[in-house]
Amino acid sequence: MTKRLFDSHTHLNSEELLEDIDGVTERIRESELRYVMNVGFDLESSRLAVKQARQYEWCYAAVGCHPHDVKGMREEDLEQFRILAEDPKVRAIGEIGLDFYYDNSPRELQRQWFRKQLSFARQLRMPVIIHDRDAHEETMEILKEENAFETGVLLHCYSGSAEMARQYVKLGAMLSIPGTITFKKAKKQIQVVEAVPLSHLLIETDAPYLTPEPFRGRRNEPAYVRYTAQKVADILGISYEHLAEATCENAMRFFGIGEKEKDASRG
Ligand code: NI
DSSP states (O other): OOOOEEEEEEOTTSHHHHTTHHHHHHHHHHSSEEEEEEEOSSHHHHHHHHHHHHHOTTEEEEEOOOGGGGGGOOTTHHHHHHHHHTSTTEEEEEEEEEETTTOOSOHHHHHHHHHHHHHHHHHHTOOEEEEEESOHHHHHHHHHHTTGGGTOEEETTOOSOHHHHHHHHHTTOEEEEOGGGGSTTOHHHHHHHHHSOGGGEEEOOOTTSSOOTTSTTSOOOGGGHHHHHHHHHHHHTOOHHHHHHHHHHHHHHHHTOSOHHHHHHHO
């Protein structure tokens, strides 16, 4: 069986990874990692994500504004995101959502821009990558009200309950599991992995953040997604190969990657 990994959420466009970009990309090429989704968090990082996606064959991009950064957004920036989203390697709008843990932007502004970007994604018929921290109920409510599930929803770094995970699966959403699943106190996340059918699971690094064991405390990078894959496989009692291939295929399907004719016609 082939072994292919897909890091469904990473930030090659972050300062931390840019510092060592040649090393980071070389270790991606040497690994079983076949694809990465390089995610924007504001206009500048989205531009860079697209540029890198053009540069590296295995790299795709998502463009959007993180709830932390919406305080710096201007109405006319949406037009810039629209232009970026025309690139054939852009496969999602994200990361967008609500963060009521850090509250780096006023909540009312977070809500407004979350809705605006969901409606934007719907116009473009593109799936969305969602960041939700301490705003579980409201995130789901807004996603429903904005009909986001019609074009695809990926809960990045999912931190809600197993019960809510089941509701998301019923709505057709995908849930992505980060490196924190390898930590000793990951009981809640383990329950989520057990509650979600394999067909709805993805794995991610969120590099440079959330470094898995055995590298916890150091800078994360996409090649480390293998540790998350191994841990999730162990929880489910399936082989590493099976888990790697299934989550890779899930991500390819979600982002519309590998459908050759579609790629060619868009390119
Ligand atoms: Ni992220």
